[in-house]
Amino acid sequence: MSEISPGLWELLLKGVWITVQLTVYSAALGAAVAFGVGLARAHRLWIVRFVAGTYFEVFRGTSALILMFWIFFVLPLGFGWQLVPMWAAVLALGLTYGAYGSEVVRGAVAAVAKGQREAGIALSFTPAQQLRKIVLPQAWPEMIPPFNNLLVELLKGTALVSIMGVADIAFGASLVRNATGQSAPVYTVILLMYFVLAAVLTRGMRVLERRAKAGIGQKQPERTFPRRSRERVPVGGESR
Amino acid sequence: MSADSTLSKKSPPIAGTASSGETAAGSATAQETTAQETTGAPVTQGELIRFDHVTKRFGENTVLDSLDFRVFPGKHVTLIGPSGSGKTTILRLLMTLLKPDEGTITVGGEYLNHEKKNGRLVPASEKHIREVRKNIGMVFQQFNLFPNMKVLRNVTEAPVQVLGLSRDEADERARELLELVGLGDRCDAYPSQLSGGQQQRVAIARALAMRPKVLLLDEVTSALDPELVQGVLDLLRDIAHTTDVTMLCVTHEMGFARDVSDCVMMFDQGKVIEFGHPDKMFSDPENERTKEFLSAVL
Ligand SMILES: Nc1ncnc2c1ncn2[C@@H]1O[C@H](COP(=O)(O)OP(=O)(O)OP(=O)(O)O)[C@@H](O)[C@H]1O
Ligand SMILES: [Mg+2]
Numbered sequence: 001m002s003e004i005s006p007g008l009w010e011l012l013l014k015g016v017w018i019t020v021q022l023t024v025y026s027a028a029l030g031a032a033v034a035f036g037v038g039l040a041r042a043h044r045l046w047i048v049r050f051v052a053g054t055y056f057e058v059f060r061g062t063s064a065l066i067l068m069f070w071i072f073f074v075l076p077l078g079f080g081w082q083l084v085p086m087w088a089a090v091l092a093l094g095l096t097y098g099a100y101g102s103e104v105v106r107g108a109v110a111a112v113a114k115g116q117r118e119a120g121i122a123l124s125f126t127p128a129q130q131l132r133k134i135v136l137p138q139a140w141p142e143m144i145p146p147f148n149n150l151l152v153e154l155l156k157g158t159a160l161v162s163i164m165g166v167a168d169i170a171f172g173a174s175l176v177r178n179a180t181g182q183s184a185p186v187y188t189v190i191l192l193m194y195f196v197l198a199a200v201l202t203r204g205m206r207v208l209e210r211r212a213k214a215g216i217g218q219k220q221p222e223r224t225f226p227r228r229s230r231e232r233v234p235v236g237g238e239s240r
Numbered sequence: 241m242s243a244d245s246t247l248s249k250k251s252p253p254i255a256g257t258a259s260s261g262e263t264a265a266g267s268a269t270a271q272e273t274t275a276q277e278t279t280g281a282p283v284t285q286g287e288l289i290r291f292d293h294v295t296k297r298f299g300e301n302t303v304l305d306s307l308d309f310r311v312f313p314g315k316h317v318t319l320i321g322p323s324g325s326g327k328t329t330i331l332r333l334l335m336t337l338l339k340p341d342e343g344t345i346t347v348g349g350e351y352l353n354h355e356k357k358n359g360r361l362v363p364a365s366e367k368h369i370r371e372v373r374k375n376i377g378m379v380f381q382q383f384n385l386f387p388n389m390k391v392l393r394n395v396t397e398a399p400v401q402v403l404g405l406s407r408d409e410a411d412e413r414a415r416e417l418l419e420l421v422g423l424g425d426r427c428d429a430y431p432s433q434l435s436g437g438q439q440q441r442v443a444i445a446r447a448l449a450m451r452p453k454v455l456l457l458d459e460v461t462s463a464l465d466p467e468l469v470q471g472v473l474d475l476l477r478d479i480a481h482t483t484d485v486t487m488l489c490v491t492h493e494m495g496f497a498r499d500v501s502d503c504v505m506m507f508d509q510g511k512v513i514e515f516g517h518p519d520k521m522f523s524d525p526e527n528e529r530t531k532e533f534l535s536a537v538l
Contacts, residue, residue, distance in 0.1 A: 119384035122335050123398035123450060124374050127366075133397060137388040216388035217430025 008176045015172030022158040026093035033098025038105025059099035065160050068092035089161040097154045104146045108139035141212035148205035152198045169193055254310050288313045288486050294343035296329055303329050305510030316480050316487040318497040321507030327490040331456045335378045336369050347375050377452030381459045383439040385431035392427040395446045417445040421475055437468030457489035494538055498522055506530045
């Protein structure tokens with residue numbers, strides 16, 4: 001057993017940076033897919049709904065890890081070029097989490113009151129204008145909390161790439177552990193690193209949610225643990 | 241203004257006829273059909289809204305049964321009838337929130353759900369529907385203001401996006417309208433910060449901002465607290481008396497109906513069973529079911 005040298009710590013920090021990059025790129029791709037597929041799943045043409053629904057089922061049903069291997073090893077057989085592992089990972093994660101996200105988008109859009117669209121029709125907005133001006137602005141704040149969950153899942157999911165030799169946190173951790181033989185401190189540290197990253201993401205999403213709700217005239221999201229619940233009304237027949 | 245109809249009670253209801261030379265339903269319909277076949281255009285006698293044999297079903301339930309009626313420009317027509325008689329359905333058909341199963345609707349001489357291609361009537365494109373629909377505004381029972389927009393924006397968004405007005409122009413007009421509905425000072429509030437009555441006034445301003453020829457009002461006061469009802473009704477009365485907008489309203493406020501309408505139409509089981517001037521309808525209805533209905537609500 002030897003000490004963890006500053007150089008090795010630096011390796012871990014570089015890993016953090018790679019993990020952050022992976023998360024950001026995959027999330028960007030995932031968000032694009034989530035909106036594209038999620039909206040397509042509510043399209044008025046059945047063929048569009050069908051294609052999008054198939055995409056959702058396929059990508060929800062496949063593992064991101066296998067997809068990543070597939071993109072990295074199988075795709076080149078057909079196309080003759082190979083993505084660098086990093087981009088193969090971004091593609092796999094983005095497409096997979098995009099499929100999960102499409103469910104969030106579809107649900108939030110469907111949850112916008114029917115009367116809102118009807119008012120849009122009554123004012124002769126085109127379907128695209130209804131979506132842009134009325135439906136999405138109202139659905140968006142509802143999407144943020146479930147998106148936050150997915151984002152944290154995605155962050156943790158990026159650890160898959162270490163298997164393909166991308167030098168993220170998890171990869172750095174195994175290098176350091178191999179070099180020093182110290183499992184406990186290394187894994188404790190990276191546990192904390194993921195935790196801190198997740199906390200930062202959650203914090204950011206909360207701010208986003210508050211802004212989004214203020215932007216449509218709603219008040220702040222409720223606290224996770226309300227100090228006192230005002231809405232609890234005693235129900236008749238309670239005997240205690 | 242009076243519905244000077246000298247019609248036999250069987251002819252299609254005409255809210256405020258322009259001409260009095262109408263004949264009984266049978267022959268009138270026959271003539272129209274011929275005219276329609278030869279010219280390929282509906283006979284427009286200056287009417288703004290026209291339902292021709294409109295049938296609407298929900299599954300097995302025939303809600304409107306070959307319904308005919310017309311409304312002339314500037315008239316105020318009130319639809320009454322028992323719950324489930326299809327009043328809302330009529331307004332929703334006009335607003336294209338529903339499609340008729342049979343028959344045609346015309347607005348300002350244009351087919352609403354149909355288009356003419358090579359002399360034949362075919363289902364209309366989205367674009368055609370949108371064009372014709374611009375003539376129609378609607379105020380809903382539940383207001384349906386856009387919660388993501390402030391009051392002013394609620395009123396200006398459609399004029400800007402749909403009619404292509406400039407922001408300034410739309411703002412100016414919206415402020416005038418909000419002034420008219422008594423909310424000139426609440427332009428920057430979100431709908432959630434207003435009372436139901438105030439929201440409904442904004443909704444009325446929003447509908448008027450599109451300068452519709454027809455305003456559809458479906459029980460616009462029934463979601464309001466009792467003390468807020470009168471204010472909204474007064475506003476509508478004002479609009480009815482000072483503008484030339486045609487109104488088609490469903491209401492349980494019979495006093496209001498009596499004040500503003502030129503014609504009251506009584507629906508039952510998918511048909512117009514009686515119609516006429518409110519003075520006549522409310523004081524001396526002829527149909528038994530109208531009598532029953534009115535004695536229950538008046
Ligand atoms: N979307 C729908 N699907 C199935 N049935 C419907 C639908 N909308 C309305 N109906 C039925 O059509 C009939 C007429 O409904 P409509 O809402 O037009 O009545 P109404 O005259 O407005 O009644 P009320 O005075 O209660 O508002 C009712 O029997 C109703 O159950
Ligand atoms: Mg109704």
